[in-house]
Amino acid sequence: MSSEEVKEVPVATPEAEVPMKDQEKIGAKCCGCCCDYRRATIVFGILNLISSVWGVVLAIGLLTGGALIGSDGVEEWEDEAGSASLYILGGILMFVSVCGVGFYSFQIHAAKKFNVCGLKLVIAWDIFTICFRIAELIIQQQHSGDVGVMINNLFWTVAIYGLSLYPIVGLVFEIQKGIMSEETYPREAYSCCCEPKV
Numbered sequence: 670m671s672s673e674e675v676k677e678v679p680v681a682t683p684e685a686e687v688p689m690k691d692q693e694k695i696g697a698k699c700c701g702c703c704c705d706y707r708r709a710t711i712v713f714g715i716l717n718l719i720s721s722v723w724g725v726v727l728a729i730g731l732l733t734g735g736a737l738i739g740s741d742g743v744e745e746w747e748d749e750a751g752s753a754s755l756y757i758l759g760g761i762l763m764f765v766s767v768c769g770v771g772f773y774s775f776q777i778h779a780a781k782k783f784n785v786c787g788l789k790l791v792i793a794w795d796i797f798t799i800c801f802r803i804a805e806l807i808i809q810q811q812h813s814g815d816v817g818v819m820i821n822n823l824f825w826t827v828a829i830y831g832l833s834l835y836p837i838v839g840l841v842f843e844i845q846k847g848i849m850s851e852e853t854y855p856r857e858a859y860s861c862c863c864e865p866k867v
Contacts (some may be wrong), residue, residue: 671849696848699836704860706843709836710788714776717833721835724766731759758808764798768794780840783851788841794835799830819836 699709779787794801803823810819843849849857 676788688855690858691805692856694857694859695853696857698859700841702861704862705849705857706836706840706851707783707854709856710780710840710858711777713833713836714773714780717776718770719775721766721795724762724769728759728766731755731762735796735799754812756810758805761801765798776837780837782864783844783849785841785844787835790842792837792841795830795837799827802826802830827860 694705696705703709704712704803772791775787776791778784779791786833803826806819806822806826810816815818838847843857847853
């Protein structure tokens with residue numbers, strides 16, 4: 670081989686030259702396979718928004734003395750102390766549910782805009798809501814006396830809110846690490862059931 674002959678060696682294209690949407694995903698997938706954390710945060714925001722609207726409807730039912738939820742649901746509350754508890758619970762539920770509508774709408778917006786402060790605020794709200802739901806279940810158990818139902822409801826409350834918090838915490842982590850941003854989202858977008866539009 671003479672000194673004039675030069676072999677051409679293939680060189681990998683630098684990452685900067687590959688379009689972002691064609692680069693390999695760096696961040697994690699929610700639940701290991703479902704979708705990216707941003708998409709999951711938006712989906713859970715929508716589900717929690719629906720749940721909060723349902724809470725407003727239930728609160729209206731409690732505040733109207735059960736007229737909207739049927740008399741069977743309020744028979745055990747018919748004494749004066751129970752009736753007062755019913756209205757207090759209805760008022761608190763109304764307040765928490767209306768705030769929930771605002772916070773979960775904000776969650777959707779914060780996830781779309783990659784807003785870490787907004788997402789942390791939603792995490793704080795969810796922790797407050799878990800505490801409120803636990804207190805609500807304890808109050809209900811005091812009236813019904815059924816500890817087994819309360820334990821079952823406590824388990825599902827913590828499990829559902831934990832599942833709801835998981836993608837938000839994951840999204841905050843990825844945004845803070847620089848993995849997920851408006852610029853990198855075409856690379857990070859993932860869904861197991863549909864093609865993400867980025």
